[in-house]
Amino acid sequence: MKFLAKIFFILLITSSCDKSNKYSEGHFPDVVVNLEAINSSADDYNMDLPVIHDEHMFHFSSNRGNMNHFDIVGKNLILQWDYAAEHLIIDVNKSRGTSLPMRSLFDSVNTFCNELGPYSFTYESQVGNNMQLTYLFLYANDCAGNFDIKFTYIDPTENNQIAAASPTSLAMVNTEANELYPTFFGEDFTWESRYITSPASVQKLVYCSDKDGVYDFYQIDLTIDDPIVSLSSAEAIAPEKLSISSAEGNDKCAFINGRLMVFTSDRPGGYGGYDLYYSLYEGNAWSEPVNFGERINTEFDEYRPVILTYDTGFDNNLLLFSSNRPGGKGGFDLYYVGVEKMID
Template sequence: MRRILPILTLLVVSNACDRDRYPQGIFPENPINLSDVNSPFDDINSDIPFVGHSVYLVFSTNRANSQTMDFNLTLFPVDFTWDKTDGILSVSRSNTLFDDTYTSFLNLVRRTESTAHEKGPYTFLENQKNSILIFSREINGKYSLFTEQEVAIPNAKVTNQHQIMDEVSNEMYPSFYGRNFKKGAEQSTQGKPEKLIFSSDRDGSFDIYEVDIPSGDTPMQFLTDERPKAIRKLGINTASNDHMPFMFGDLLVFSSDRPGGFGGYDLYYSIKTETGWAEPVNMGPRVNSEYDEYRPIVSEHANFTNRLMIFSSNRPGGLGGFDLYFVGIPKP
């Protein structure tokens, strides 16, 4: 698959006498509906494989299965365009007619489709020739982790099922992290994942767990190793549901229905420190609503002063069901 530089290009719309009045892009302080992507059905659980001229957004939707309402993964290219003259951000579907990178990744996503539910996608570039898509698929009423790998033969499937803990609990929303690992960067600069974080209802309600990746293993070697794994429950969990985690650097974002929120499920964040995890902080009424906010993801883009966060919500004013929203959050 041809790779593209890990930058979000700022498209210049300016005249000679007034150019670069707003040289740095800013993602909005309040959530905006991704209306060019959403549908009257449920659009949830997104991920960004890597950041380039266009943002390739992988997410789960039941729009194609209006009779059965099965959730499958889909891929939409999105352009975030910053006007340096007027300081205005515009968002639109990208034209990918002749984009080999998009076509290759679209084939990878399409190979995950089944008659079951697929949710919680997470992408990882293991090397220049192998992109890995991790997701959860419902089998016999329980979600297990699966992987689909990029292969040279079109439409060939290399799908593997992975059980981290046991067969009686749901295992969902995987995410890698490590001291030098940065999701979405080029393979040469992204660093090596050291841990896998995910959520499971092993003890009744959903909690967030982590497990070490052996230093000599690649992520795929770790996932396919059937030996028992030393799994730890994070100390930030509560008696409520702490769910849908995502790591970006040392930032953990997740969804929880713990007491003290603004609605059903709210978005929270915690920072990984040398001594453990900082006390989770509610993202507040600017981001959260009286309804449910699900599965946040975070990415960082060159020439923008803040980070991009995308999440799903069933708040009023959307196109229907759960919609995807985007908002800016501060850099450290």
């Protein structure tokens, strides 16, 4: 059985593009927009930008199914730039149902505990004489009484059936404290318009933990030519606390795209609650974090940012995040906005 991996976002760049238009390339909006097609009256946040076989699945955490705990849910999302109308369309593909592999993943991951912080990617590996696509999925849940990072994966089996593996604890980083929001770092490990990511470019695993009393960022060195084998290691690794962690606040939800990190923090100097920040990897270190400013942040909480770059097709980058600001459908809602390209 041959599996087709398609890109998460569909970029429709037409040959009839009128160069006299205001935007000769697609342009993500300069003002924050509610992701109405996804949001509900419950809390919707902690999104991811994954790709799974023949699906354009947008993952996020929500308590819409049960107000007592959060599950990982997903919607098929379509993105299209209309050159004639100079308009960005983001909507749910209601004609496409949830695939069997994704239903298997949701059944495997979701429990009566809280599942937060989905993070995933698709990679290609050689299996015998064939190339195989594997979908790696990381998240955290609190079934142990504290949050632990776990992972599962989906790949074709010998009888051409696809099912998610049983979740495995990331023993190399988990402690009796809370560990959440894993993200891989590698200067060449980038999230662009292509759908397959090379695990060989991963250099470190970054996550947050409150083992010192507040949430800080930690990292471990990690080589994952074979992600499943590497992440299955039961040997604990002493982590390094990142210098950009604030001594006076909580730093959470890092998402790294190449040399660009975005995250949320309630450190002093923000606009109120949790704000969104970014940092650039320069000279083997992360730069002093910069607040995204009042165009994006409010006196309320802005949470779990994710940033996607496009090597072609758009003249700015896409930032997605969640917020409990007024004007949404209820609780935390998902939002998106365009931000300038900070790295070539």
